[in-house]
Amino acid sequence: MLQLQDIAITFNEGTPDEKKALQSIKLELKKGDFVTIIGSNGAGKSTLMNVISGNLTPDVGEISINNKQVTHLPEYKRSAFIGRVFQDPMAGTAPSMTIEENLAMAYARNKKRKLRRGVTAKRKVLFREYLETLNLGLEDRLTAKVGLLSGGERQALSLLMATFTDPDILLLDEHTAALDPSRAELITQLTYDIVEKFDLTTLMVTHNMQQALDLGNRLFMMDKGQVIFDVEGQEKQALTIEKLLHEFQRIRGEQFESDKAVLG
Amino acid sequence: MLISLFGAFESGIIYAIMALGVYLTFRVLDFPDLTVDGSFVTGAAVASIAIISGIPPIIATLMAAVAGFFAGCVTGLLHTKGKINSLLSGILMMIALYSINLRIMGQPTLPLLNETTIFKQLESIWASTGINSFFNSILGSLGMDNTPATWSILIVMIIVTIAIKLLTDYYLKTEVGLALRATGDNQKMIRSFSANTDTLIIVGVGFSNALVAFSGALIAQHGGFADVGMGIGLIIIGLASVIIGEALFGTKTIARTTLAVIGGAIVYRIVVTLALQAEFLETGDMKLITALLVIAALVAPKAIRTRREKKRRLQKRTELSRYKVEEAS
Numbered sequence: 001m002l003q004l005q006d007i008a009i010t011f012n013e014g015t016p017d018e019k020k021a022l023q024s025i026k027l028e029l030k031k032g033d034f035v036t037i038i039g040s041n042g043a044g045k046s047t048l049m050n051v052i053s054g055n056l057t058p059d060v061g062e063i064s065i066n067n068k069q070v071t072h073l074p075e076y077k078r079s080a081f082i083g084r085v086f087q088d089p090m091a092g093t094a095p096s097m098t099i100e101e102n103l104a105m106a107y108a109r110n111k112k113r114k115l116r117r118g119v120t121a122k123r124k125v126l127f128r129e130y131l132e133t134l135n136l137g138l139e140d141r142l143t144a145k146v147g148l149l150s151g152g153e154r155q156a157l158s159l160l161m162a163t164f165t166d167p168d169i170l171l172l173d174e175h176t177a178a179l180d181p182s183r184a185e186l187i188t189q190l191t192y193d194i195v196e197k198f199d200l201t202t203l204m205v206t207h208n209m210q211q212a213l214d215l216g217n218r219l220f221m222m223d224k225g226q227v228i229f230d231v232e233g234q235e236k237q238a239l240t241i242e243k244l245l246h247e248f249q250r251i252r253g254e255q256f257e258s259d260k261a262v263l264g
Numbered sequence: 265m266l267i268s269l270f271g272a273f274e275s276g277i278i279y280a281i282m283a284l285g286v287y288l289t290f291r292v293l294d295f296p297d298l299t300v301d302g303s304f305v306t307g308a309a310v311a312s313i314a315i316i317s318g319i320p321p322i323i324a325t326l327m328a329a330v331a332g333f334f335a336g337c338v339t340g341l342l343h344t345k346g347k348i349n350s351l352l353s354g355i356l357m358m359i360a361l362y363s364i365n366l367r368i369m370g371q372p373t374l375p376l377l378n379e380t381t382i383f384k385q386l387e388s389i390w391a392s393t394g395i396n397s398f399f400n401s402i403l404g405s406l407g408m409d410n411t412p413a414t415w416s417i418l419i420v421m422i423i424v425t426i427a428i429k430l431l432t433d434y435y436l437k438t439e440v441g442l443a444l445r446a447t448g449d450n451q452k453m454i455r456s457f458s459a460n461t462d463t464l465i466i467v468g469v470g471f472s473n474a475l476v477a478f479s480g481a482l483i484a485q486h487g488g489f490a491d492v493g494m495g496i497g498l499i500i501i502g503l504a505s506v507i508i509g510e511a512l513f514g515t516k517t518i519a520r521t522t523l524a525v526i527g528g529a530i531v532y533r534i535v536v537t538l539a540l541q542a543e544f545l546e547t548g549d550m551k552l553i554t555a556l557l558v559i560a561a562l563v564a565p566k567a568i569r570t571r572r573e574k575k576r577r578l579q580k581r582t583e584l585s586r587y588k589v590e591e592a593s
Contacts, residue, residue, distance in 0.1 A: 086452075
């Protein structure tokens, strides 16, 4: 489904600020894989997401989705296959437009946009059905401006918008980090349900180790631009936070910067 | 007095098309586009030179819109592909267009008084309908003997402007239109839903300037001349129309906002006309009046809201203290 071959990217090469953000990343995701990614700040998690989404072009290496080369496909073209939810709840929706208009835009993600009405009566029925699955009562507020919604509601809407057109890849970049614990819990549950329902191939970055252990069938630990630990299936189910920290120490020979990661 | 107000309304409705263009960039795309000062004249210049060289006025006017479209596209290209700040791209294009407009016209002013303009054609068709005498007899029965020469321009321009407004409303609700609005609202978001924001900006600024140039072509034919300086400060007039209209008529929906912008353009013309009736003001003071109007329209709604808030708080406070006094006694 998703293949990355020897991806490397260096920022500010040849200056004192040089940073090897990704070093020969090689990975392959199968259809339906749900990968959680952990690692301290600067480990390259977000850079990895940006390289996959097309926001950044790697210096070397190839990316393919569904056996199709996408390495040099610009971001807007690549997003026909990729759904994304950002950390900032404000980032995934257009605030001055209504809920139905936002959904209509998301609905056109994998189609060609035409000069026909974006919100039709038929689509409204569909949007209402999808919104009902969120259990937030948004289905009765189709014509409300999204800017009036709370952060949690907006993030739930972003998640729905990113997923209801069945993308090949779903990228979640710490999408619960900016929410209060109960809202974060709600979004986490929704993520689980939606990924399950559509059988989405998902990459989720999180700072929350427990969340990384609870969700998904596969886990990457990243450090200094490399994936240093990759477990899946049974082995992942058996993992605990202690084991993860221990693993990090064993591989790196140093303490995990636990002050920079949320352990809970 | 009545005649000058009638004239203000008439030119206001033509300028409203320009104001709709400014609304598209300034509000929808969140792109403060100063190309307008140049592309308005480009429209006037292209239409005038085409009419003088014998092209039918209606085709000449459409050619003007196309020229404006390309001018806007260049501004969009400078911003998106050249990565130049939006304000600066517009200013650069405005300056460049000044020279281009001079080239198109060949001289700083082109008189159209002896040419067949779109409005002259309209009037000659109109004269046979008898609508003029109908409206004028109504005015006459109201005791006004100073009646306008023709109603044709006013009525036809209302129809044209409303048609453009309805088309704009529809366009902004299409799939492409939604993406265009989102480009002005949250670019990162709409790019993640596979919209090419660069193309949307280029075409959007293009359309905006097509409307501006169309309006310029009509103003030149209405006034009977094209002048290389006729666009100076026009962006402020466009902004004035948008801001005054929004403040007076509201922005609840898109259809309401575009109607408000048209209303704003007409109100602006009327206010300026009335202001110029004052003895101590001269025609040259118009730009100053415009600037003051925009400032008033920007400051007043906020000041009113702050005062209302203050009043509300004060009321709550007095209520609370009265309640406490009652409780104590």
